[in-house]
Amino acid sequence: MGDVTNLSLADVSRALSEKKLSSADATRGYLDRIQKLDGKIHSYLLVDEKGALAAAKTSDERRAAGRALGPLDGVPLGIKDIVLTHGVETTAGSKILKGFRPPYEATVSKRLREAGAVFLGKLNLDEFAMGSSTENSAYGVTKNPWDLERTPGGSSGGSAAAVAAGLCAGALGTDTGGSIRQPASHTGICGIKPTYGRVSRYGVIAYASSLDQVGPMAWTAEDCALILQTIGGYDPMDSTSLEAPLPDFRAACSSKMGDLRIGVPKQYFIGGLDADVEKAVRGAIKKLEELGGKVVEVDLPHTEYAVACYYLVATAEASSNLARYDGVRYGYRVPAPKDLLDLYMGSRSEGFGAEVKRRILLGTFCLSAGYYDAYYGKAQKVRRLIRDDFVKAFEKVDVIATPVAPTPAFKLGEKTGDPLQMYLSDIFTISINLAGLPGMSVPCGFSEKGLPIGLQLIAPHLEEERIFRVAGNYERATDWHAKRPKL
Ligand code: GLN
Numbered sequence: 001m002g003d004v005t006n007l008s009l010a011d012v013s014r015a016l017s018e019k020k021l022s023s024a025d026a027t028r029g030y031l032d033r034i035q036k037l038d039g040k041i042h043s044y045l046l047v048d049e050k051g052a053l054a055a056a057k058t059s060d061e062r063r064a065a066g067r068a069l070g071p072l073d074g075v076p077l078g079i080k081d082i083v084l085t086h087g088v089e090t091t092a093g094s095k096i097l098k099g100f101r102p103p104y105e106a107t108v109s110k111r112l113r114e115a116g117a118v119f120l121g122k123l124n125l126d127e128f129a130m131g132s133s134t135e136n137s138a139y140g141v142t143k144n145p146w147d148l149e150r151t152p153g154g155s156s157g158g159s160a161a162a163v164a165a166g167l168c169a170g171a172l173g174t175d176t177g178g179s180i181r182q183p184a185s186h187t188g189i190c191g192i193k194p195t196y197g198r199v200s201r202y203g204v205i206a207y208a209s210s211l212d213q214v215g216p217m218a219w220t221a222e223d224c225a226l227i228l229q230t231i232g233g234y235d236p237m238d239s240t241s242l243e244a245p246l247p248d249f250r251a252a253c254s255s256k257m258g259d260l261r262i263g264v265p266k267q268y269f270i271g272g273l274d275a276d277v278e279k280a281v282r283g284a285i286k287k288l289e290e291l292g293g294k295v296v297e298v299d300l301p302h303t304e305y306a307v308a309c310y311y312l313v314a315t316a317e318a319s320s321n322l323a324r325y326d327g328v329r330y331g332y333r334v335p336a337p338k339d340l341l342d343l344y345m346g347s348r349s350e351g352f353g354a355e356v357k358r359r360i361l362l363g364t365f366c367l368s369a370g371y372y373d374a375y376y377g378k379a380q381k382v383r384r385l386i387r388d389d390f391v392k393a394f395e396k397v398d399v400i401a402t403p404v405a406p407t408p409a410f411k412l413g414e415k416t417g418d419p420l421q422m423y424l425s426d427i428f429t430i431s432i433n434l435a436g437l438p439g440m441s442v443p444c445g446f447s448e449k450g451l452p453i454g455l456q457l458i459a460p461h462l463e464e465e466r467i468f469r470v471a472g473n474y475e476r477a478t479d480w481h482a483k484r485p486k487l
Pocket of ligand 1: 129130131132154155174175176177178179180207314426
């Protein structure tokens with residue numbers, strides 16, 4: 001058995017089931033590599049060495065007794081630090097939750113644990129998942145393993161960087177406006193935001209509740225399929241969870257392309273789109289055509305309003321969700337407050353970072369009496385138009401293919417002084433959240449500077465299978481997903 005940290009999650013899973021590898025060795029392999037490399041990447045906020053080794057041992061014993069639980073049994077994973085893990089510090093990248101040990105476990109991590117997965121630790125993110133570069137974390141910046149001067153994207157930048165650097169076999173991310181797909185694209189891995197309601201958010205710290213979804217990030221579509229199969233499906237603890245049956249996503253990866261119709265929206269190939277990104281994405285679409293896909297131009301006319309619409313809806317919901325952090329029951333509390341108001345104001349002023357405060361202010365403003373109709377109400381109407389654009393487009397096509405991000409990974413510090421520029425880096429991903437659709441980023445090339453580029457595949461509600469089918473066929477025909485950064 002070679003170096004485990006070079007394997008895809010599915011390969012680790014196969015090696016475990018063929019008993020060519022023990023979970024203890026796999027876990028040790030990742031822990032050693034974290035020790036050796038994460039000092040320069042900073043993808044982990046917490047490494048649970050003891051917990052991971054204990055879970056690996058239990059998994060090996062289970063397997064030896066012939067009671068292995070399934071494909072994720074013994075597989076070492078990393079978890080974005082916005083998912084509550086019982087008794088294990090969960091911060092959401094915020095000072096306001098420093099030291100917070102959740103009294104319960106999120107459904108997604110519970111399902112993974114019950115499937116035998118080993119948790120290596122908690123991964124860095126932009127504070128409360130607000131950002132596109134992981135520079136908004138209160139606990140330091142995560143670097144892109146392909147170029148340490150660049151961002152891995154965000155907000156699931158820790159998850160993306162950890163997978164890309166071989167510091168876990170797969171990871172959980174969350175995606176409110178692109179936070180799984182954009183970092184996956186910037187680090188050359190695969191990541192899918194499932195349909196809104198496909199995966200439970202019970203125990204996942206809320207950012208914008210009408211947009212948030214949890215999803216897998218790993219090297220290949222098959223890897224992501226294995227994780228989604230485990231975390232997906234109805235959960236009575238989340239009122240937005242859908243009672244839809246869970247198809248076999250792994251089987252979808254290996255099914256034939258057939259003559260799927262691939263929609264290409266002209267609104268996603270606009271001025272400002274980096275030439276290398278355009279070339280890679282157009283090349284990928286050509287490849288899909290060679291594989292049997294029928295390429296059709298589609299129209300998504302309200303795309304240009306998506307950024308404005310999203311930053312009203314998301315901030316409005318965030319301002320309300322974040323009201324619970326008041327320094328009273330848990331989290332950061334300002335020392336020696338004069339009175340109750342001082343306790344609230346001091347704890348929130350000191351506990352939240354600048355971007356989070358900006359969003360609370362924006363969101364509170366657009367929900368306030370007198371402005372509600374003009375901003376929040378209007379944004380909800382525009383959201384409907386954006387969703388209807390997709391419904392119409394999907395009358396003509398089965399899947400839509402676009403770029404994930406307008407540029408490859410940008411330099412650390414490049415956009416921190418200009419929030420609007422940062423917001424614009426989500427231009428191709430946020431409509432998919434506004435419409436509640438599933439979307440994936442699949443590696444589809446490199447820029448001239450050697451930075452990874454992703455192709456976005458979008459499907460109608462609950463049709464993740466189509467995405468896995470296209471991605472699986474694409475990966476069999478190309479080797480972008482197999483490239484690894486030199487570290
Ligand atoms: N960059 C977007 C934002 O800051 C999306 C983040 C996310 O998907 N969590 O809101």
